[in-house]
Amino acid sequence: MSQLTESPTSPASIPVTETPAAPSVPIAPAVDVALLGEQLMGRWGDIRRTARTLAARADMKRVEGQSMLEHRERVMGQLHALVTEKAVHRAFPISVGGNENHGGNIAGFEELVLADPSLQIKSGVQWGLFGAAVMHLGTEYHHKKYLPGIMNLEIPGAFAMTETGHGSDVAAVGTTATFDTHSGEFVLNTPFRAAWKDYLGNAAVDGRAAVVFAQLITQGVNHGVHAFFVPLRDENGFLAGIGGEDDGLKGGLNGIDNGRLHFTDVRVPRADLLNRYGDVAEDGTYSSSIASSGRRFFTMLGTLVQGRVSLDGAAVVASKLALTIALTYGSERRQFTAGSESNEEVILDYQRHQRRLLPRLATTYAMSFAHEVFLAKFDGVFSGAHDTDADRQDLETIAAALKPLSTWAALDIIQESREACGGQGFLVENRLTSLRADLDVYVTFEGDNNVLLQLVAKRLLTDYSRRFAHAGPGVMAQFVVDQVNEAAINRTGLRSLVQNVRDFGSTARSVGNIRDEDSQRQLLTDRVQAMVAEIAQHLRPASKLPKVEAAALFNSNQNALIEAARAHGELLQWEAFTDGVHAVGDEGTRQVLTWLRDLFGLSLIEKNAAWYLIHGRISGQRALAITSYIDDRLLPRLREHALDLVAAFEFTPEHLGASIALGAEKQRQDEARDYYRAQREAGVAPVAEKNIGRSERA
Known part of the structure; x- marks a missing residue:
């Protein structure tokens, strides 16, 4: 094997003085705000941004200082605006004009809290609770009969589950719906004061109907809590057998007309039992695709998650x-x-x-x-x-x-x-x-x-x-x-x-x-x-x-x-x-x-x-x-x-709506600093008393 040799005068033999490499300085990380914002917006980012555009509108934003009645009226008007903007239809069945986009629907509604939490919750009552109960607990009959009116707000509604005496323990609600085989109707009753339906959005003023949760009793057997579509009011007020009260001023969310409802021998047609998971035949026979009463109850409630x-x-x-x-x-x-x-x-x-x-x-x-x-x-x-x-x-x-x-x-x-x-x-x-x-x-x-x-x-x-x-x-x-x-x-x-x-x-x-x-x-x-x-x-x-x-x-x-x-x-x-x-x-x-x-x-x-x-x-x-x-x-x-x-949260000034986050504080601070700087530069700044002795000692 031959060896490669170099002559004494070859370039490789000339000593070279290398410039030492500059010490590496770690580059401070920086946040790509746009990239992070896109990630935070998530899978339904386009719907979130559409909802935020709506929430930024002046007519959709809360007006501070309004009375309870003024606030309620404003929020109800905003619900009509949501209908006009087609912001409420996303989750509903295609058969009634919806998109069946469940995740996108929730993503859009969440963003309404930026405008006014009362708007977000009242819209959730109308379409996320009342409408969703008809959709998930009802069948095609109920969908065609009621969902179009719920979607376009012709039927403002309440979600009548909670009672004064039972909130989280839904299985123990006191309201009863007893099937009358002679008339083919359920008879709805609140047998005692604690069984009044309470804290219900839309119940005090706006609600024309409600999905009412009650103990279904037929042929002497209580089959547990089921849901019923129940008309509440017409243009003259409460229908026969139905009464209620206004919950009045609350600690917050006063754009929502929360109220109480009670029922005395209110007749509900058999067809208005939302019967996806449990039904009653004309002769009073109960049937369900879910044999276990406990599992049936949790399945029904699970649809409302x-x-x-x-x-x-x-x-x-x-x-x-x-x-x-x-x-x-x-x-x-x-x-x-x-x-x-x-x-x-x-x-x-x-x-x-x-x-x-x-x-x-x-x-x-x-x-x-x-x-x-x-x-x-x-x-x-x-x-x-x-x-x-x-x-x-x-x-x-x-x-x-x-x-x-x-x-x-x-x-x-x-x-x-x-x-x-x-x-x-x-x-x-x-x-x-x-x-x-x-x-x-x-x-x-x-x-x-x-x-x-x-x-x-x-x-x-x-x-x-x-x-x-x-x-x-x-x-x-x-x-x-x-x-x-x-x-x-x-x-x-x-x-x-x-x-x-x-x-x-x-x-x-x-x-x-x-x-x-x-x-x-x-x-x-x-x-x-x-x-x-x-x-x-x-x-x-x-x-x-x-x-x-x-x-x-x-x-x-x-x-x-x-x-x-x-x-x-x-x-x-x-x-x-x-x-x-x-x-x-x-x-x-x-x-x-x-x-x-x-x-x-x-x-x-x-x-x-x-x-x-x-x-x-x-x-x-x-x-x-x-x-x-x-x-x-x-x-x-x-x-x-x-x-x-x-x-990266992507809030605009219209979303923030707080002067201290929109430059007001910076302007005040800059003005103060400029003032004191000008005094110092002009030599007219007064000497602080605590510094007088210090200057003399120096």
Whole structure:
């Protein structure tokens, strides 16, 4: 083999002095606002934007200071505008002029909260509850007879389920519908005061009909709660046998005419039983395609889950609105000369202000991503694409998990945003006080939040017991064993991991381990599973106890059940947020969202640090390290991107409607700074008394 040789004078032999490479400076990540906005708008982004265009119109927006009667009249007029704009037909059957677009329909209605929550809820009563009950619980006969009038608002209606004495316990309502075989009619009665239908939108003034939920009794047998189409009023007022009252002024949502209804021997034609799941023949014989009365009841109620879907989504939109106002104001309002003798600091630069708002921004992003998953699940069920019994049960569980978390969080976020804006936040013109008042009731209607979380906990216990019904103590002790498949994750949100959660020891490593995505998942998942396993062990004797003792045992674990369900809902949100991060193509945006996701996950662990410490999942050192990492690393990083993160919500000035988020505060602050700067430059600024002695000493 020959060798390649070089002569002494060849270029390769001449020493070359290389210029040292400039040290690499990491490029700070930037948020692609347009890309992120498109992702947040989700699958039905075009419908959301169409709804927002409508919500931005002056005639659709709330007028502050109106009387209750004026507000009600305005909102009813706005409902007619929704009909004119064909904004109400999307979910209804094609046979009556609808589009059968269930997910898009909910997405559009959620955005109406930007105009006025009263408008969003009253439209939801008319088309999402009253109309949807006729659509989902009725048959083709009811669709053709009633849906066109419901859709075009010729038949304003109420959804008469809740009673003064029974709200969340629908199965125990007192109103009865007894079949009279001689007349072929049902006889509707409210036998006592607590059975009056209450808190019903459209009942006090506008409603001409209602879907009334009552105990169906025929041939001496109570077949449980069924729904009936019942006319209420004509141009002269209530029809014979029907009475009612106005609920009057409320703590919020006063554009809705909530009222009470009661019935005395009201005759309802047999054909007006909404009989998709249960029917009565002319001779009074009852029949149903669902043999189990319990399963039949939950199937009927499950068709009406869209109310919880829309409340979850509206709470997310309202949270985004509040944070956009508060973070914009915080980036412009100046207070105290902490780091300068002359310039006051922007309040969002203070760590405490960041602590107040940025974790709530992270929560809002988690809620937003989770809602899109929830909405897609809802659309899959109601479009028929994924409509098995398991799918419907999963949808009901997700609804019962997410609606409480988002509505509670919305109240917290709006209130903290109000306080973060000081006196300006208390002015009605800046929207936050009215928004807080209107969303207050979201936490109790369409299911009280605590009751809903109890339903989630029961589902978790059911899944747990099915898996471990015949397991011995050794298997029970190793509950966290292996990774479950994606289908199971979608159903329950529970993940089993390869190893038990353990603390990794040194302080130096603690933050790095917790910051890792898999470690966050491990800690959040293990908490849910450990809580469910512990409760299951406590309740294990219940099946062998007398009813009274079993109920007492369950009651003694009720709070733990609700806390486990809350943890499960938070895990669902974290998983959805993480999936959303992975879906981002832009590297800078993905990095910022990762920090925001970490803030959400670590804030959950920090909030529940006592549980993790008591159960030996983390050490005291690690708990301290989590707080330090949030304060010293995540908050400063995210502070630089806060305005971009809210800009991605795509709100226009017409949507915000708050002067402090539209430049008024910046103008005031700039004027003040210019004034003092001019004084200093002209040498006419007075000397502060505290500086006189200092100057003399110098």
